[in-house]
Amino acid sequence: MKFHFFHLMPYQDIDPDFLEDNKSSWITLPNTYYDPKKGSKLYHRYLDELELADELGFDGVCVNEHHQTAYGMMPSPNVLAGALSRRLKKATIGVIGRALPIVDNPLVIAEEFAMIDNLTEGRFIAGFVRGIGCEYHASMTNPGFSHERFREAHDLIVRAWTEPGPFEFYGKHYHFQYVNLWPRPYQTPRPPIWIPSQGSTETVEFAAHPDRKYTYVITFSPIASVKKNLKAYRDQCEVYGYECPPDQLGWAMPCYVAETDEIARNEAAPHIESLFNRFIMSPAQYKLPPGYSSLNSYKAVMANKYAVRENYLTCDALIENGMFLCGSAATVAEKLEEYQKEMGFGNIAPMLQFGTLPAELTEKNLRIFAGEVMPKVRHLGVTKETVAAE
Amino acid sequence: MADHSSNRMTVAGCEIEVLRGGSGPAMVFLHGAGGAHKWMPYMDRLAEHYTVYVPSHPGWGRSDTPDWLDGMGDLAYFYLEFLDAIGEDQVHLVGNSLGGWLALEVAVRSAARIETLTLVSAAGIHVAGVPKGDIFLWDDEERVRNTFFDQKMAEARIAATPTEEESDIALKNHFSTAKMAWHPRFYSRELQKWLHRIKVPTLILWGDSDKIFPPAYGEAMQKLIPGSALTIVPECGHLPQQEKLDDFIAGVTAFTAANSTGAA
Numbered sequence: 001m002k003f004h005f006f007h008l009m010p011y012q013d014i015d016p017d018f019l020e021d022n023k024s025s026w027i028t029l030p031n032t033y034y035d036p037k038k039g040s041k042l043y044h045r046y047l048d049e050l051e052l053a054d055e056l057g058f059d060g061v062c063v064n065e066h067h068q069t070a071y072g073m074m075p076s077p078n079v080l081a082g083a084l085s086r087r088l089k090k091a092t093i094g095v096i097g098r099a100l101p102i103v104d105n106p107l108v109i110a111e112e113f114a115m116i117d118n119l120t121e122g123r124f125i126a127g128f129v130r131g132i133g134c135e136y137h138a139s140m141t142n143p144g145f146s147h148e149r150f151r152e153a154h155d156l157i158v159r160a161w162t163e164p165g166p167f168e169f170y171g172k173h174y175h176f177q178y179v180n181l182w183p184r185p186y187q188t189p190r191p192p193i194w195i196p197s198q199g200s201t202e203t204v205e206f207a208a209h210p211d212r213k214y215t216y217v218i219t220f221s222p223i224a225s226v227k228k229n230l231k232a233y234r235d236q237c238e239v240y241g242y243e244c245p246p247d248q249l250g251w252a253m254p255c256y257v258a259e260t261d262e263i264a265r266n267e268a269a270p271h272i273e274s275l276f277n278r279f280i281m282s283p284a285q286y287k288l289p290p291g292y293s294s295l296n297s298y299k300a301v302m303a304n305k306y307a308v309r310e311n312y313l314t315c316d317a318l319i320e321n322g323m324f325l326c327g328s329a330a331t332v333a334e335k336l337e338e339y340q341k342e343m344g345f346g347n348i349a350p351m352l353q354f355g356t357l358p359a360e361l362t363e364k365n366l367r368i369f370a371g372e373v374m375p376k377v378r379h380l381g382v383t384k385e386t387v388a389a390e
Numbered sequence: 391m392a393d394h395s396s397n398r399m400t401v402a403g404c405e406i407e408v409l410r411g412g413s414g415p416a417m418v419f420l421h422g423a424g425g426a427h428k429w430m431p432y433m434d435r436l437a438e439h440y441t442v443y444v445p446s447h448p449g450w451g452r453s454d455t456p457d458w459l460d461g462m463g464d465l466a467y468f469y470l471e472f473l474d475a476i477g478e479d480q481v482h483l484v485g486n487s488l489g490g491w492l493a494l495e496v497a498v499r500s501a502a503r504i505e506t507l508t509l510v511s512a513a514g515i516h517v518a519g520v521p522k523g524d525i526f527l528w529d530d531e532e533r534v535r536n537t538f539f540d541q542k543m544a545e546a547r548i549a550a551t552p553t554e555e556e557s558d559i560a561l562k563n564h565f566s567t568a569k570m571a572w573h574p575r576f577y578s579r580e581l582q583k584w585l586h587r588i589k590v591p592t593l594i595l596w597g598d599s600d601k602i603f604p605p606a607y608g609e610a611m612q613k614l615i616p617g618s619a620l621t622i623v624p625e626c627g628h629l630p631q632q633e634k635l636d637d638f639i640a641g642v643t644a645f646t647a648a649n650s651t652g653a654a
Contacts, residue, residue: 028527136572137527144569285529290568295561 001340001381003374004060004094004125005053005366006252006349009046009080010279011070012356013038018070024282026069026134039073045359046073047080049366051087053352056370060092060125062252062349064196065099067138071279078112085119093120096196096217096252096349097127100157101149102139106174110157110181117186124187127194127217128154133287144291147202149173161190196252199229200297208236208244215347217250223322223339226251230343246346246381251339255325255350256357257332257368264327267361269315272324275355276313325350329372336377346381394429394437401472406453409444412437415505415650416478419444420469422487422511422629423525423567427451427559432631435639440646443476447492449566451559462570462578466495473503480505482646486631487602488513488571491581498584506649507592508642509611511600511628513576515585517610522576523602526568539599539627576603585614591649592618595641597626597633619645 014033022029050061063080066072074080077095084093093116098109117124130150136143152171156179159169165180185191194215195207207214216233218226230249237244254272258264288298318324325332336348352369353362394411409429417440419426419433426433426444436442446453448468458464469492473481483504485493490512497507523536531548538544552560592615596608605622612620623630623637631638 140573140575142569142572144565144572283529285527289526289572290561290565291572295558295565298561298565 001246001336001345001377001379002059002347003370003378004062004092004250004347004349005050005058006062006064006094006096006351007046007050007353008064008071008351009042009073010275010355011039011042011073012274012358013042014070016274016278016356019278019281024286025071025279026066026282026286027137029068029070031068033070043073043080046353047083047087049353049359049362050084052363052366053370054088054091056366057374058091058370060094060123061088062094062096062125062127064096064127065129065131065135067135069134069279078116081116081124082119085116088120088123090123092123092125094125094194094349095127096125096194097129099129099131099135100153101146102131102135102141103153106153106156107160107176107179107181109153110160111183113157113191114161114181114183114185117191118183120186122186122191124191125194125215126191127196128157128214129196130292133289133292134282136289136292137286142291143289145173146292151206158190158193161185194250197229199225199232200293201232204229204233204236208233208240208248210240210242213248215248215250217252217347217349219252219349221323226253226322226339227343230345234344244344245383246344247383249343249345250347250349251343251345252349252351253323253325254354255332255352255369256354256365257327257329257373258364259328259368261327261331264331265315265319268324268326268357271355271357271361272315272318272326273313273355276318276323279355329368329376332369333373333376336373337380340377340380344381346383394433394442399475401475402456402458402468404448404454404456404458404468406448407446407451409433409446410442412440412442414440415482415646416441416443416476416480417482417484417646418473418476420483420485420489420492421447421450422485422489422513423563423571425450425559425563430632432635432638435635436642439639439643440482441478443481445472447489447566449569450563455562455566459566459569462491462495465492465570466499469496470500470503478503480651482506482508482642484508484510484642485512486510487628488567488576490514491571491576491578494581494585494588495578497588497590498581501588501590504590505651506646507588507590508595508645509592510595510630510638511597511603511608512594512611513571513603514578515582515607515611515614516574516577517607520604520606522604522607524575525602526572536601537628538633539597539625540633543633582614585611586616588615588618591645593641593645594618594620595630595638596620596622597628597630598622598624599626600628602628 063077065077067075081093160181166178169176196217197203207216234244256268352365449455490509491514494514534547535544626634
């Protein structure tokens with residue numbers, strides 16, 4: 001199993017009562033809540049944490065993209081990947097992911113990813129997402145074209161990486177007389193591609209396709225849903241006529257490890273609750289702009305998910321439904337072993353900093369996870385190819 | 391209530407629903423974002439004076455959503471074909487909100503079938519420095535409240551329990567509205583450069599308390615369309631035809647009577 005420390009970089013110094021006067025931590029939350037002096041310190045602290053993960057033996061670190069929010073300070077994750085690229089000695093950098101549809105020139109993403117791939121000499125993972133609904137308010141990208149633009153931008157980027165240029169590309173949304181990428185990516189034929197998802201049939205069919213075989217990473221989901229979606233992906237691979245290797249499956253979840261289950265729960269509780277009840281908070285119409293999903297899935301999501309999200313999510317409830325992996329090293333390793341055996345994933349992307357979790361607890365979490373959890377489960381989900389490569 | 395009928399008709403390969411009622415000169419009413427699949431009191435009142443056609447746009451109501459529907463230009467060309475297809479030589483064209491924008495898009499392309507143009511709280515232009523309401527960021531209740539000046543009307547609307555079909559149609563309409571109007575938000579870059587092409591008699595009606603497109607939009611539109619007249623309706627929100635029905639009917643009938651070339 002490979003371990004990728006996934007950082008969301010929340011603006012955790014925000015006034016804790018910010019939701020009393022605001023209904024969302026996205027889009028309309030005034031940026032006067034952001035103090036650049038505090039923010040710059042947080043950037044450096046978070047980058048230090050990612051660099052520490054490299055020293056501690058994590059296989060990779062991950063960053064992602066969100067706009068106009070206190071939830072994460074990474075509107076441009078590639079800037080941070082660039083900052084990390086000369087500091088990390090062994091770990092890969094995963095940008096999981098860039099929201100393809102919300103840019104008007106996807107070649108910029110192809111170029112920047114290729115640059116990071118060159119800088120890291122191939123220790124780079126490219127993540128492609130549609131971006132959550134809020135990004136469509138922030139970027140004014142028409143959510144009704146989200147799926148079309150994702151597919152088209154994806155095709156353009158992969159072709160730009162793998163086909164000799166120059167060539168022309170005329171799609172419905174993107175039009176280029178000259179596609180001729182300088183630099184080309186370091187890895188051949190291209191960097192590995194991860195598709196973070198909360199589970200949709202279309203995404204599974206797309207990512208598992210034999211032409212792609214992208215790593216499918218389930219994020220922020222109750223464990224029952226993680227199981228269901230990873231199984232759907234494995235089943236889809238079988239439909240396509242191949243067995244899904246562990247490499248192609250991933251799970252990203254907030255995680256906290258401490259000396260005992262009780263200590264872990266007590267130390268993590270206020271911080272995990274800040275993530276799920278404050279930083280992530282936005283009304284349904286922010287998250288699900290019209291056209292972002294099909295009419296039917298929109299109705300299903302509104303009926304199920306947001307009915308649940310209305311309630312305050314306690315640390316205990318989050319541990320109970322498996323959205324939060326928390327406990328002693330033994331407990332966490334045991335759960336990972338059980339889940340890995342059931343679901344067959346070869347990658348996990350634990351978010352070992354979340355919400356308001358402060359620096360000292362984040363560092364403790366990283367050290368215990370690396371020292372006491374990773375050695376117990378590293379042997380799981382290792383394919384022959386992976387062993388040969390190492 | 392005037393007799394009215396619901397008819398299916400196919401234009402440009404797309405089957406739509408058209409409500410029709412009344413008699414007299416032809417009037418085509420182009421609905422706004424919320425659609426018009428139900429025969430409403432304002433249609434009934436218009437039907438006392440006109441042969442009223444109320445098509446549900448492609449993508450709205452019980453009309454089909456064609457694959458070719460990508461933007462307002464598509465709807466404009468669709469309606470040019472629709473106007474050729476309904477067997478009326480000329481019509482009084484009325485458009486509300488997104489439907490007003492659509493009427494403008496049709497009229498700048500060809501006004502051959504348009505006898506008069508009535509724009510009610512019409513979208514379609516951008517006025518610098520005058521923020522619009524964001525119907526996509528409001529929740530359902532805010533959207534209704536901000537549509538009406540009279541909060542009792544809003545509350546009645548909020549209290550009503552829609553049928554499953556009505557809920558589905560409302561969602562479908564909202565999706566199509568986003569596809570047409572998300573970006574640029576409720577206007578097209580080209581349109582306001584060419585509004586001077588509109589030479590037919592034009593009436594612009596606007597609620598003085600419109601929170602979606604403030605009255606400054608009506609004033610700007612009046613300046614862009616040569617010879618147009620602007621009437622501000624007091625104590626009225628975004629839907630004068632619902633909130634100030636008498637004013638709406640009186641305004642439209644007086645305007646068309648004064649500007650009709652044919653028998654009215």
